[in-house]
Amino acid sequence: MLHSPPLFSRPTPTVSRRASSPLLPLPQSPHYARACSLIGVDCRAGQQALPGGEVLHWQTQSRRMPLLGTVSLLSRGPVASSPVEAEGWLRERRGTGPLLLNADGLSADALRRAGFWPLLTPATLGLLAIGPEAQMRGALRQKWRNRLARAEDAGLTLRRMPLLAKHWLLAAEAAQARARRYRNLPPGMLVAFARANPGCALIWEAQQGRLPVAAIAVLRHGRMASWTTGVSTPRGRAVNAMNLLVWEAMRWLAAQGHELLDLGILNDADAPGVTQFKLGTGARSHRLGGTWLRTRSLAPLARHLPKGLAT
Incomplete structure (x- = not known):
């Protein structure tokens, strides 16, 4: 497992920002x-x-x-x-x-x-511009920023690691998708992406004590990245763990040179809370x-x- 670097570290960028390189979904x-x-x-x-x-x-x-x-x-x-x-x-x-x-x-x-x-x-997507940390924090909606601050003080341990088939997130996401009746990239595709593109499929996990309480999966593809998967337990929701995970992913991706994070479909009818969460990051709606x-x-x-x- 790869442990996340300190929250405010700045890894060396790995994505070229050449103007000729298109933003490919x-x-x-x-x-x-x-x-x-x-x-x-x-x-x-x-x-x-x-x-x-x-x-x-x-x-x-x-x-x-x-x-x-x-x-x-x-x-x-x-x-x-x-x-x-x-x-x-x-x-x-x-x-x-x-x-x-x-x-x-x-x-x-x-x-x-x-x-x-x-x-x-x-359909409508949430697309989030990522860049300097101060700029991203300033774009957060007030409620989202407040929840992030509480999560930062909750004593959570964060880990960043390569996406592996055996990680609990994949099975939990598949079960969540069946229960809530939505479609997402199947676990097999996520695992294939990770195998075909080493270092480009990552999981961020939050633990309280030794207990995992939330996790997200992000796929990196050129100047863009996509948040494809996320699960939070009741304990994770109580401490706003998802806010901290997404924020840490935003910061890390920006430091790597990515410019846009695709947050997926916004569906007010089926998942208004999820839509509000995504837009709370400062993302814009893209129809x-x-x-x-x-x-x-x-x-x-x-x-x-x-x-x-x-x-």
Whole structure:
């Protein structure tokens, strides 16, 4: 096990801040592709040079789906500096099979013109800018900051360690997801990510005495990182352990050179407390573009959909 460094230490940054390096969401990252390869999921990626030295990036996964056959899934891509370039790539793409798109940064009108049919309404994510410690602490909402202060005085012991299949967090998260009826990255994918990307899948754990009371898992992928998993026991909630874990992860990731932490979906209807917790970090709400499907047969009809049916 790796013990966390003192709370206010500053490890040497390990992530390049080059402007040419794009902010790639987890499903668009080469780290994710390497994990998919380990579990037998085919991923294909490509880049396209754009004017001004910018690069458009895309990455798809192939899945077998009932009635549709082999479908390419493009999640939160293509990644480009402007929606115009992404829209142009979608219009010009010449794929032989169906394309399922979890859109990000693309308008409904543009997707309809590119021949996509709307399937699911957009979700909203919490995206947290990370950087200087004073700046991050200043962005915390007052209640969140107060709970963090109480957690810092609660005598908790923190440990940071590589994500391993045997850690109690993975089984506890799977049980929590079943009980609360939400979907998350399965433990097998987290373990595959850790195996394929050494040092990029980490767990922060809080203990009271020798008893674990809370833990989170974070995946690092380039300039971005994603908080994918978190469980707190009743004792952990009583001492606000989750606040301290997320804060320590924020500080450590910033010191490593990461710039953006994806906190996952905000769902007020099913988990208002979780949404408030995520936004309390100073994160902004980021609305995705919904789930869309393009097939050769549906594309002509999709281009003539009434605007009200394409949102």
